[in-house]
Amino acid sequence: MSYFRAENLSLHFGGLKAVDAVSFAVEKGEILSIIGPNGAGKSSIFNLISRIYPPTSGKIFFEDQDITQQPAYDIAKLGIARTFQNIELFENATVLSNLLVGRHRHSTTQLWQELLFLPSVRAGEKAHRRRVEQVIEFLDLEPYRDKLISGLPYGVRKVIELARALCSEPKLILLDEPSSGLNVEETDDMSFWIRDMKSELGITVLMVEHDMTLVNRVSDRVIALNYGRVLAMGSPSEVQHHPDVVAAYLGA
């Protein structure tokens, strides 16, 4: 049985088939990239997995559990974290509180305990803070801890979004175009981090990406999509040289 599996996943908006009977599997500990031209349905697959859209048909399994009907907030509790293509951070909060929100799925305190800020809440806060600090160190975010998101540049925000996802200690992380809007050095850093996430933190990565250099450098396997359908699946070089993929990008 695979670690994560999508079976005949479909998402139709009226006549438009954004995702059309897509099936794929992710093995534990691998980095799988989804590529494809604009509008191929890559982000839609992510939005289906994180339950922002309900699928028209098909099923999603994670650790042999059917998660197709789980509410959106439960997906994170199961250990699936994600980032967004157009950064979705909490703009009017500091970097620290953004990262601490990532710890939400681990918080156990009750409302009344929090109102009184009992020792258990204080201890929990310190534990969360310690984990957040580890992520801050991992991603070199030390200079930004107390800064408001609204004053930070795009590249830093991108990293903070990754950090917030990592703070939830996910088993599977969905990265929606991690390198979009980053310059060459930032993209380099990103590729190191993605590999470290796999090797040091043992996180399985499912990634949507346009930058083929990054895809080649980090991916174990690649899936190519077009018009909501899978064109090819396999190692990065196999997929890139697949005739259907070449046709989709360059025109037949």
Added chain:
Amino acid sequence: MRFLFKTDYEDDIRLFPHSGYVYSYGLLLAVLLIAPYALSSYLMSQLVFVCIYATVGVGLMILTGFTGQASLGHAAFLAIGAYTAAYLQQFNVPFPVYFLAAGLLTGVVGALVGFPALRLQGIYLVIATISFAFIVEEILARWEGVTHGNEGMRVKTIQLLGTTVSRDGPPFYYLCLAVLVLTIVGTLNLLRSPTGRAFVAIRDSETAARSMGINVALYKVKSFAISAGITGFAGVLFAHKLSFISPEMFTLQLSIEFIIVILIGGTFSLHGAVLGAIFLVMIDPFLTYLKDDMPGVIGGVAATLGAGTERAGHIQDAVAAFASANGLKGAIYGVIIVVFVLFEPLGLYGRWLKIKLFFQLFPLYKRATFKRQKIYVKSERNR
């Protein structure tokens, strides 16, 4: 300027970042404690209203400022708290019991309002809360068996620990102050815990909050319940302060006044709720002063400028007619809101931060420090 050198995670958690805060807030508390012995009874009465309005302001701040759910229905929550107290009083229920009961009942009603509000956003949520307020107002006027309808209800003085707490004396003021301080401390505790952060997350991006494992619906309902509960507590004090309550006290105008409190004070801070309450309560005597004295003053000025006694009299009458026109107060409130939204969106507390920074950095303060940056990358489609 002071630089904080953090050596422990505790430094980010504690309520007072450094000793300076302890001294200044301690001083403020001392001043507030001796206030009854220094101020006139009129100012004392105003101070009690400041405490009550600030408590409501803190409650509304949790909902609107931190969770991002606008409400124009808080006068109704205040009314529910006030009427619960007045009703239970008839059965000789002791003060602590009906005080808690009023807060809890209002909290439950707040949660019930929260459920239908889950699917509404922005202006539609405002409309829904307005209609809730009208419904409550109508119920108060019609349910005569319980509320005595438009005749209103008398509220007896508080009996606490065998003594009578008169609504004009210092003990009642201390009670209101204690409720305010406890509310603020509780809210601060909430804001540095997972729940408070979840509220802020919902305010800034519901999609991201959901993908981080926050049950958005549950936390919105929680926010409504807490906000309403605090307002209910304030309602009990409000009823006792006025000693008589009737439905026409809890109109839309009052809800708008609460919005003014948080808008003028500064929407993202608890300081703002208190500053806004001071502003709102103190503007009332100021407007009364203008209404009573302005016509005479302007008439006098006109006379000295050589307008002639008769014309000065006409001017005085015209100003008096203007000052006593219906709805002038509402118009003035409207102008104040517009001016603040346009020129001081961070409110009085934002202004205070700017002044503080000006002196800390003197002479290097830059006006652009607080300039808001506009960013257009946020996606709206996943809302």
